[in-house]
Amino acid sequence: MFVLSFLARRLLQGFVIIFLVMFLIFTLLRVVPGDPVRLMAGGMAPEALIEQIATQMGLRDPILVQFGRYAAHVVQGDFGQSFVRPADGAATGGAAFNDASRSERAEVLTLVAQTAPRTFQLALTAILMALLISLPLGVAGGLYPGRWPDRLALYLGSIFVSLPNFWLGIVLILLLSVKLAWLPAIGYQGFAWTILPAFVLAIEMAPFMIRTLTVSVAQVMQEYFIAAGPVRGLSRSRVVLRHGLKNASVPLLNLLGVQFSMLLGGVLVVEYIFDYPGLGLLTINAVLQRDFPLIQGIAIITSAAFVLINIAVDLLATTIDPRLDY
Amino acid sequence: MEAPLLGVQGLNVDLALQSGRTRPILRDISFELPAKRTLGLIGASGAGKTVLAKALVNWIEQPLHITGGTIAWRGKDLLGDRQGFGRLRGSKIAYVGGNPAGTLDPTQTVGAQIVEKLLSVQPRTSRREAIEKAVDLLAAVRIPSPSQRFHEYPYQYSGGMMQRALIVDALISDPELLVADNVTQPLDVTVAAQILKLMRELTERFATAVVFVSSSLPVVADIADELLVLHEGRIVERQATRRLVSHPIHAYTQALIGELPTIWQGHGPAERPRGQTTEPLLSVSEVSKTYKVRKRDSFAGYNHVQAVRRANFDIFKGDNFGVVGESGCGKSSLMRLLTRLEPPDTGRIVFDGQDLATCGGSALQKLRRRLQLVLQDPFSSLPPRSPIGAIIEEPLRIHGLGGAKERRRQVRDVMGEVGLDATLIDELPAGLSAGQRQRVNVARAMILEPALLIMDETLSSLDQTEQTKLLNLFERLQAQHGFTYLFISHDLAMVRRVCSRIAVMYLGEIVELAANERLFFDPGHPYTKALLSAVPTLEERRYRPEDCLLEGEPPSPIDLPPGCSFASRCPSAFDRCRSQHPGLTARSSHDLAACFLVEPPRVAARETAGA
Numbered sequence: 019m020f021v022l023s024f025l026a027r028r029l030l031q032g033f034v035i036i037f038l039v040m041f042l043i044f045t046l047l048r049v050v051p052g053d054p055v056r057l058m059a060g061g062m063a064p065e066a067l068i069e070q071i072a073t074q075m076g077l078r079d080p081i082l083v084q085f086g087r088y089a090a091h092v093v094q095g096d097f098g099q100s101f102v103r104p105a106d107g108a109a110t111g112g113a114a115f116n117d118a119s120r121s122e123r124a125e126v127l128t129l130v131a132q133t134a135p136r137t138f139q140l141a142l143t144a145i146l147m148a149l150l151i152s153l154p155l156g157v158a159g160g161l162y163p164g165r166w167p168d169r170l171a172l173y174l175g176s177i178f179v180s181l182p183n184f185w186l187g188i189v190l191i192l193l194l195s196v197k198l199a200w201l202p203a204i205g206y207q208g209f210a211w212t213i214l215p216a217f218v219l220a221i222e223m224a225p226f227m228i229r230t231l232t233v234s235v236a237q238v239m240q241e242y243f244i245a246a247g248p249v250r251g252l253s254r255s256r257v258v259l260r261h262g263l264k265n266a267s268v269p270l271l272n273l274l275g276v277q278f279s280m281l282l283g284g285v286l287v288v289e290y291i292f293d294y295p296g297l298g299l300l301t302i303n304a305v306l307q308r309d310f311p312l313i314q315g316i317a318i319i320t321s322a323a324f325v326l327i328n329i330a331v332d333l334l335a336t337t338i339d340p341r342l343d344y
Numbered sequence: 345m346e347a348p349l350l351g352v353q354g355l356n357v358d359l360a361l362q363s364g365r366t367r368p369i370l371r372d373i374s375f376e377l378p379a380k381r382t383l384g385l386i387g388a389s390g391a392g393k394t395v396l397a398k399a400l401v402n403w404i405e406q407p408l409h410i411t412g413g414t415i416a417w418r419g420k421d422l423l424g425d426r427q428g429f430g431r432l433r434g435s436k437i438a439y440v441g442g443n444p445a446g447t448l449d450p451t452q453t454v455g456a457q458i459v460e461k462l463l464s465v466q467p468r469t470s471r472r473e474a475i476e477k478a479v480d481l482l483a484a485v486r487i488p489s490p491s492q493r494f495h496e497y498p499y500q501y502s503g504g505m506m507q508r509a510l511i512v513d514a515l516i517s518d519p520e521l522l523v524a525d526n527v528t529q530p531l532d533v534t535v536a537a538q539i540l541k542l543m544r545e546l547t548e549r550f551a552t553a554v555v556f557v558s559s560s561l562p563v564v565a566d567i568a569d570e571l572l573v574l575h576e577g578r579i580v581e582r583q584a585t586r587r588l589v590s591h592p593i594h595a596y597t598q599a600l601i602g603e604l605p606t607i608w609q610g611h612g613p614a615e616r617p618r619g620q621t622t623e624p625l626l627s628v629s630e631v632s633k634t635y636k637v638r639k640r641d642s643f644a645g646y647n648h649v650q651a652v653r654r655a656n657f658d659i660f661k662g663d664n665f666g667v668v669g670e671s672g673c674g675k676s677s678l679m680r681l682l683t684r685l686e687p688p689d690t691g692r693i694v695f696d697g698q699d700l701a702t703c704g705g706s707a708l709q710k711l712r713r714r715l716q717l718v719l720q721d722p723f724s725s726l727p728p729r730s731p732i733g734a735i736i737e738e739p740l741r742i743h744g745l746g747g748a749k750e751r752r753r754q755v756r757d758v759m760g761e762v763g764l765d766a767t768l769i770d771e772l773p774a775g776l777s778a779g780q781r782q783r784v785n786v787a788r789a790m791i792l793e794p795a796l797l798i799m800d801e802t803l804s805s806l807d808q809t810e811q812t813k814l815l816n817l818f819e820r821l822q823a824q825h826g827f828t829y830l831f832i833s834h835d836l837a838m839v840r841r842v843c844s845r846i847a848v849m850y851l852g853e854i855v856e857l858a859a860n861e862r863l864f865f866d867p868g869h870p871y872t873k874a875l876l877s878a879v880p881t882l883e884e885r886r887y888r889p890e891d892c893l894l895e896g897e898p899p900s901p902i903d904l905p906p907g908c909s910f911a912s913r914c915p916s917a918f919d920r921c922r923s924q925h926p927g928l929t930a931r932s933s934h935d936l937a938a939c940f941l942v943e944p945p946r947v948a949a950r951e952t953a954g955a
Binding site for chain 2: 245249252256260338
């Protein structure tokens with residue numbers, strides 16, 4: 019019964035959060051300067067025409083009215099159409115105000131659905147790589163505090179954290195793609211294109227994971243039950259593997275949840291450098307073009323992902339440590 | 345002659361200090377323990393008891409070192425064969441410590457971990473046998489519904505229940521030696537008495553030899569055949585238990601026994617005679633507090649924890665009032681209400697003629713000047729980075745009293761009064777002992793010249809010598825300043841010594857309210873009797889645990905059953921106790937108890953009928 023009541027409560031809270039995000043994004047976007055109609059119609063369009071288009075699109079209604087209309091659509095799964103992007107996926111641009119293809123703007127949902135899986139794939143690969151790097155380093159560092167594994171973890175972590183991701187990305191592209199031609203780098207045509215950006219992200223995340231692991235493992239190893247285990251007759255390796263690591267895993271799990279959510283929200287710099295067609299790239303362009311429906315859509319969908327991931331992480335954490343209660 | 349089960353010869357253990365020098369912890373420890381015998385090990389804190397207990401289970405870790413001597417198992421040296429020693433642990437030599445809550449992995453069920461241990465030390469046992477054995481033993485230590493409890497997690501066990509489970513964990517591999525290190529220390533007296541009884545039974549049944557370590561002589565004397573007295577790392581005396589108690593030889597043992605507080609010898613402080621017109625300083629009437637705790641397995645449900653239930657009592661000026669009870673009885677919740685850290689749900693707390701519950705803002709601030717609290721934990725109750733003088737001065741600054749110079753002078757005066765050296769005024773509290781820290785706490789509370797000092801377990805973390813000194817200090821301060829004390833404590837011996845009037849709490853309720861002599865010599869409530877029967881003491885007991893206490897632990901304060909809350913553990917409970925709730929009934933003009941067996945005195949019959 020615990021799981022059901024937990025899910026019911028958390029999903030309800032999640033809806034409230036998503037609603038608030040939706041409201042904030044919506045109102046703030048309309049308060050900041052910059053008229054999307056001016057951008058859509060082009061700088062040369064006469065003022066009267068802009069007012070006419072804006073009124074047609076409902077952009078001159080009170081914000082609350084606009085929000086109500088928008089929310090009603092979102093509930094039905096309709097995130098609206100992009101102001102700017104054409105449905106055929108062609109490049110964006112400042113089309114002229116009398117562009118006849120206005121009705122063929124792309125659906126926000128379609129745009130997100132095209133890019134989100136790429137970002138998801140990138141995020142998952144990055145997390146796995148980061149785990150591969152940080153698990154051995156972090157656990158060894160936590161088991162031998164103050165000794166060389168601990169120092170190795172600390173030094174590597176410090177190096178990783180001070181490598182700027184744009185620099186590492188460019189260097190790796192130059193080295194592995196251009197010089198050695200081992201891995202493709204720009205754009206996306208298959209899984210191979212994910213590896214390099216994922217590695218850059220993994221290096222960026224690993225220091226935090228190493229640190230979290232080192233601290234939590236070292237802390238758990240100080241617990242009385244770890245010392246008492248061998249006295250009760252358990253072997254040391256059993257105490258460490260079955261009891262120590264299990265207890266130390268909850269902080270890492272929480273960190274993974276946060277990092278995964280952040281990756282899903284779009285990794286702007288890395289996607290931009292690798293021209294990786296994910297949510298990040300989509301977001302950058304949407305913001306530059308004042309593409310309100312697209313920005314809103316991305317924000318709402320990623321906040322929903324945040325909420326879901328957090329629920330999953332907390333549920334997983336309670337199965338690891340039954341004392342936890344969210 | 346056959347070699348004894350355990351033989352320790354000339355054991356030395358040193359502590360390596362950071363300066364590179366070493367400090368001796370144990371010196372020249374030698375003793376033998378034959379099979380099936382129980383050896384008690386007694387000494388003050390810091391005497392090296394726990395180090396010795398750990399040495400017996402190969403648990404000497406950095407920065408401790410064994411620097412000499414032998415530990416032999418059936419004549420075979422163990423210190424030269426650490427691997428062999430390691431294999432004996434958990435199988436032939438079992439250990440139960442004083443940290444029941446922390447001994448098992450919190451993320452796995454108790455049953456699974458006991459089975460894991462048995463399978464580790466006896467790999468040939470099948471899992472099914474192991475589970476059966478564990479459940480059987482859990483039943484043998486009287487854990488209710490053991491096959492269900494088997495699948496519960498450590499946090500779902502109470503302290504006493506966990507200690508039972510750990511005794512199962514220790515004895516499941518049929519060890520020949522059990523090292524019990526301070527096993528009853530974290531437990532309440534009634535629960536500790538049950539655990540002791542259980543250990544006696546089980547070790548007898550399984551023919552286990554026991555090394556029983558404790559800092560409480562009455563507890564050890566209760567269980568051991570023979571006693572070792574440890575003082576500053578050396579064994580100063582070894583005698584059969586009864587002989588040691590009646591004829592201690594070494595001066596340290598004599599002092600130890602002389603220092604033990606007594607309960608039924610001598611007299612406790614009597615209540616001050618007071619005229620009819622005296623107003624109480626603090627009057628508590630019908631005070632209740634219920635906490636809402638979210639229910640774990642529900643969508644939006646709450647559990648109602650009834651922490652304090654309809655408390656009624658008066659404290660008069662110059663009195664020492666005691667509130668006693670075991671953990672979870674609501675003592676500390678009551679303290680939070682009396683100090684107005686929280687308002688009560690219902691009822692009135694009138695202090696100095698003003699109702700604390702409705703008091704707020706500056707009026708409350710003024711009242712607080714006259715009502716101060718001294719806390720239990722000497723370590724976490726002082727800010728580590730403030731000088732001692734500033735800590736003591738702070739209340740004056742909060743209440744805006746005096747100028748800087750004047751305040752400094754007052755701080756010096758108060759420090760002198762509580763026996764703190766004036767040179768400490770600009771020191772940080774880091775170097776202070778527990779006793780000195782409590783003096784700082786007392787100084788901080790009394791610098792405002794309060795009328796009432798609430799002592800919440802103030803002395804429970806101190807050893808006997810230090811307790812005595814502080815109690816003398818309290819007495820002197822009371823004589824000089826006319827303080828009124830409210831002692832909240834679980835220590836009956838301390839309460840017997842200092843309190844003139846005592847309230848006994850059980851599950852949030854005051855079940856008995858009586859003058860000192862009456863409470864200890866003629867208690868009116870069966871729970872008071874049970875408490876008295878379980879106090880560790882060397883004296884002839886007036887009440888025996890066998891007669892006064894049933895097995896089991898207090899029920900949960902959530903969803904209390906109707907009727908008397910003690911009915912489930914009371915040997916004299918009858919049908920009415922389970923359906924009807926007994927209110928406090930007068931036994932004489934001043935003494936009350938909440939039990940149907942109380943017979944109101946004829947003279948006061950009318951008074952009772954009205955209540």
